[in-house]
Amino acid sequence: METNYIHVPEGAPAVPKLNVSVDDHDYRPGALRLIEELRPHWKPAEVKMKSFTDGITNKLIGCYVGEALQDVVLVRIYGNKTELFVDRENEVKSFRVLQAHRCAPRLYCTFNNGLCYEFLQGMALEPEHIRSPALFRLIARQLAKYHAIHAHNGWVPKSDLWLKMAKFFSLVPTYFQDPEMNERLSSEVPSASCLREELVWLRQNLSELGSPVVLCHNDLLCKNIIYRQAGGNVKFIDYEYAGYNYQAYDIGNHFNEFAGLNEVDYSLYPERRLQLQWLRAYLEAYKEYKNQGADVSSDEVEVLYVQVNRFALASHFFWGMWALIQAQYSTIDFDFLGYAVLRFNQYFKMKPEVTALNFPE
The missing domain is CATH 3.90.1200.10 (Aminoglycoside phosphotransferase (APH), C-terminal lobe)
Incomplete structure (x- = not known):
């Protein structure tokens, strides 16, 4: 048998799917709803957000509290119409497989138009x-x-x-x-x-x-x-x-x-x-x-x-x-x-x- 499917290994942590949409122009409200779920102990007023401009496919926002970037949650908002050429389900599977082999950051959740994952220092x-x-x-x-x-x-x-x-x-x-x-x-x-x-x-x-x-x-x-x-x-x-x-x-x-x-x-x-x-x-x-x-x-x-x-x-x-x-x-x-x-x-x-x-x- 041949496959082009990626099989997620048994026991790989499940990834919650949150019913939240984040507006790529006005992203703070949506991002805060995600943070509420992922970091319930963070006070919304203290959450800082930084937009990264490197990517040319999606928009990437880093969310954190305090001065030190010890714990940063990255919120990635999918680019317009990218679902036409990016298989999002496959992306999540790849993420989980690589995470199971300690090759990837942690994937915290997916949401309606993006995903959240751990920020890698470096x-x-x-x-x-x-x-x-x-x-x-x-x-x-x-x-x-x-x-x-x-x-x-x-x-x-x-x-x-x-x-x-x-x-x-x-x-x-x-x-x-x-x-x-x-x-x-x-x-x-x-x-x-x-x-x-x-x-x-x-x-x-x-x-x-x-x-x-x-x-x-x-x-x-x-x-x-x-x-x-x-x-x-x-x-x-x-x-x-x-x-x-x-x-x-x-x-x-x-x-x-x-x-x-x-x-x-x-x-x-x-x-x-x-x-x-x-x-x-x-x-x-x-x-x-x-x-x-x-x-x-x-x-x-x-x-x-x-x-x-x-x-x-x-x-x-x-x-x-x-x-x-x-x-x-x-x-x-x-x-x-x-x-x-x-x-x-x-x-x-x-x-x-x-x-x-x-x-x-």
Whole structure:
């Protein structure tokens, strides 16, 4: 049997669902109703709220009392129409599975248009951090830990990448109300028939690379990696896109994020030497977690190198389509259309380079 379902382990703590809606413009009243349930001993008048502006999918509010940020409840309000491309039930399952394996913060509750979870102390990373050998080894090992988690109840996990891509493709807008955006769409973004062709090409070429299907984070950008200097460890946050996917996709997607988000610069994509070090650290940890010994041959590293760089194409394509959908629906102030153009341009630039890579003989 094959599954793309995540199975929450027996005994994982249940997550209460509160019948509360939080307005993303006037969030205090709704957030206070959540805090009343989650932290009944806090006095409403003393609850402070801080809005985080990093995310471009949702709105995030930190609630706390006092000066020290000892106990912060994060309230995440889902972005407009994000239910079209984010499976919220799956996100909660991923959260619970990762929490059971001590890879995630605690999930306190869900509410009508969002969820509340524990704030992880530490610093969210920037592109320059994830290139440093000390940190990238931690990140590689933590990702290997994710990928070694069994959350499929003994069934053979199946990737839902192609299903998700097909769904995104069906949601991609063919025109915009705004004339200027519409002009950019027709002059700078590949046509629908071109996108369809590439989608077929990707599926045919990538699904036969032999990359194992594992539980993936699927959105490992810098801001989703929290580093704690005290413990010398990293944790990943934000599981909206988590699910079964090809191992090489998750890593290729992370390598694409070396370019940053606000000032995207693809010359920062990790060069071969850095990648080989990263991939070796990853494979050593992955084999350890899977009890397959710790010896990693250079051939294994080379095979993963080819798979990862080809799957990086799928990641550009995925976020390119995602950004076009966001350009239509999101209320967040971000140039989604410009971002889509960047991702598709990089896709077409990288395609001949990575198609030319060869597996070791």
